[in-house]
Amino acid sequence: MKLYIAIAGMLLLGGLLPGCSKETADTTPSGISNAFTLPQGNHDFDTRIVNYFQKYGSYFLYQFIDRDMYWTPTANTKPVASSAGFWSTGAEYTLANTDYINAQLDLVQQQWFNYYTDTFLHKFLPSKIFLCGKLDSIYATYVFTPTFAYAKGVKPIGAYYSYDNIAIGYGRDTISTFTATDKRNFLARVNSEFIKSIAGRSASAPIAAFTGSASYTGTINSQALAYSRGIILTYYNTLSVQADWNAYMLAMVTYSETELKTSTANTDMTPKGMLNTTKDSNGKIKLRYNLVRNYFINEYGVDLQKIGNAAKGQ
Secondary structure (H helix, E strand, O other), X not given: OOEEEEOOOOEEOOEEOXXXXXXXXXXXOOOOOOEEEEOOOOOHHHXXXXXXXXXXXXXXXXXXXXXHHHEOOOOEOOOOEOOOOOEOOEEEEEEOOHHHHHHHXXXXXXXXXXXXXXXXXXXXXXXXXXXXXXXXXXXXXXXXXXXXXXXXXXXXXXXXXXXXXXXXXXXXXXXXXXXXXXXXXXXXXXXXXXXXXXXXXXXXXXXXXXXXXXXXXXXXXXXXXXXXXXXXXXXOOOXXXXXXXXXXXXXXXXXXXXXXXXXXXXXXXXXXXXXXXXXXXXXXXXXXXXXXXXXXHHHHOOOHHHHHHHHOOO
């Protein structure tokens, strides 16, 4: 039996028609339609991919085009160079080599999915997971000799989040020689991108206890003052309870508990040391940290901090 998803649509009376997977918005421009079909082939791993869809409602795709990867309701996110040579940020990819997709799915299962319950994954996975061969972060950089000029920065990465999808790399021969360090680096990257994806889709709302545990009103003119209120966002950025909730989630999966408890100056704007009294002078950060951590443990059976610990080899 084949499964279908229509992910494209049209503008109707000025509004986008909703997509039909994970209740996500349409990601294609007006008048362009595209549909994914599962299975996409008859390889042994296609059965695994169909099983993932049936369990989580997300499409694992190894056949797709630029439009699928880059279109959002507001922009085409493919990295491009301006007329002056300045590159926009984003990611470039090649399609996965089918000889290595089983190993790629093993990597996903072991270093990503095994840290979550099925309930969590069904709730929070994006609608599409793109299986790529090579995956590179693209950004602007500079050269200064013989004259100043913009240049294209390229950095290999294991995962990249964009709108309603996460792209996964290493669907190629390099996965055959992965070391324990390579796997841990992938763990750190893919789980960080997953939490960013959840935040970007506003998929997880702060609970009432978290909302009521800090005040965002009045002047906050230093990082130390923000910390004293239990706010871990950079103080001069827009502050909101939703953004703070997201920041606590991300801190747990990107820092080990040891790092979070290490004394760090209260002028530092990273999560490092946020559970130490040097930053957490009033105990508000620890209170709010526990609210977030315990919520996901009790509601979904997932301890986000275990991911941060594992990403740092602890």
